[in-house]
Amino acid sequence: MIVTAYYESPIGRMLLAADGDALVGLWLEGQKYFGDSLHGGHREQDDFPVLLQAKDWLDRYFAGEKPRIAELKLAPAGSAFRKAVWERLCRIPYGEVTTYGQIARQIAAAYGKDSMSSQAVGGAVGHNPISVIIPCHRVVGATGSLTGYAGGIAKKIHLLTHEGAYAEGFFVPKKSTAP
Incomplete structure (x- = not known):
């Protein structure tokens, strides 16, 4: 099951999504294709480990640090x-x-x-x-x-x-x- 949480960023509210131990989505609220890969049900859980890691990454990014993409396990769905x-x-x-x-x-x-x-x-x-x-x-x-x-x-x-x-x-x- 997909787990989601919201993140308040300097460019607007974001929806993060994880499946197991990987991040599968991060969308700016209102963007084109918002939540496009969220097929079926999902539950919101702010303290889900993968989502906490992504929030920490985003905190550091928006604070001017340069976190490495490889710090996160990413699993975007696509061809x-x-x-x-x-x-x-x-x-x-x-x-x-x-x-x-x-x-x-x-x-x-x-x-x-x-x-x-x-x-x-x-x-x-x-x-x-x-x-x-x-x-x-x-x-x-x-x-x-x-x-x-x-x-x-x-x-x-x-x-x-x-x-x-x-x-x-x-x-x-x-x-x-x-x-």
């Missing part, structure tokens, strides 16, 4: 392709960004292909079920566009600024794919 993209997201260093195209090239190389669609990567990034910890906010468009963040562009900007990764050349496109 092999999505999991490959999410694993690549975990490799983006704190305070740095990458582009959808760069990830697409990395995934293509891993699969032995000549190319991979940046849009397909964008879809996987957008469906990341463990927001903030799996740092999908660190992905930007090739031209510096801040698009596609399921939690909202303002929250993406906040997270990038918090990490010292926000650059002057970043911009919000007129037609964005996220609120």
Whole structure:
């Protein structure tokens, strides 16, 4: 059974979800695909060990520390392709960004292909079920566009600024794919 708890963060309320000894979800309240992988029943339990670990990780992150993703056992549900993209997201260093195209090239190389669609990567990034910890906010468009963040562009900007990764050349496109 999935166990959930809420966490109050500087960017809003978050719902955390665990299954056994692994974190399976972390969503910003109101984000696109909120609770998408919570199929069936779940119970709320604030003191569940995995959720306490995740809350501690988030406390340290928002306090300006750089906790390692590997400190937490993560088990996001998704296709092999999505999991490959999410694993690549975990490799983006704190305070740095990458582009959808760069990830697409990395995934293509891993699969032995000549190319991979940046849009397909964008879809996987957008469906990341463990927001903030799996740092999908660190992905930007090739031209510096801040698009596609399921939690909202303002929250993406906040997270990038918090990490010292926000650059002057970043911009919000007129037609964005996220609120």
